[in-house]
Amino acid sequence: MEKLLDIVDDLHLDNHLLIEEMPDLDLYMDQIIQIFESKLEKSKRNEEDKVLTKTMINNYAKGKLFFPIQNKKYSKNHLILISLIYQLKGALSINDIKATLDKLNEKIIEEELDVENIYQSYIKLSNRNVERFYQDIEKSADEVKAEVSKQEDDDSSYLEQLLLIASVVNMSNFYRRLAEKLVDSLDDEDES
Structure with a gap:
């Protein structure tokens, strides 16, 4: 036992990218990858695995899993969505993730919702x-x-x-x- x-301890189940760890400025793709790799590397099954790649991010963008970026830069809201996608992709298909996040993306674009509060709630529930x-x-x-x-x-x-x-x-x-x-x-x- x-x-x-x-x-189970070695799974690092409480390893999440927290709001406080996300910069308030827009980032390029390489910076996003670097943040995810450094924060979530303990979650990888094997050392050679990648947490996030350019191809993954491009596929998420092509699949419209998150709202369009501006000037090749990703906002804090993009980071939140990419973090959610990272968690969801362990169990759901890309189409299911898109269906799950479509309305959230709409609300972010229309500024109807504070996605940071939603993400904080997700982290609390995840810890429980x-x-x-x-x-x-x-x-x-x-x-x-x-x-x-x-x-x-x-x-x-x-x-x-x-x-x-x-x-x-x-x-x-x-x-x-x-x-x-x-x-x-x-x-x-x-x-x-």
Whole structure:
């Protein structure tokens, strides 16, 4: 169990780009990439992985995941949106992310909403999710251990890992599927 908690700690789940870490001036793409790489490098699975690349940002722009930039520079609101995209892309398709962020982009352009407040709320909720995740993982590990103890196999350590992996993936799929259904329901709410 301790090893599992070490693995969870090593995920750096509370690693977010915070509003205070975002400059109030417009930045070029290379500067954006540098900020994301330096802040979120602990979130990478492998050292050679990239948090953010020029190609990714260009694809987000082409896909209209964020409102157009001005003079090849990105505003603080762009940084917020790119940070949200970074988080969402772990579970959602580019089309689902676009559908999720379309209305937010409109409101930013029309200056109807303070996106910084929305992002601060997201960070608070995310931090609460981290706490909940630790509790859920401990409970799942205990349940797996109980199931493995019923097995007649000498390799209980492997069986625990196998069942925990399968269980975690199963829960991940449940959450992803729910997120997809919520994205689908965005259209329903707009129509009503």
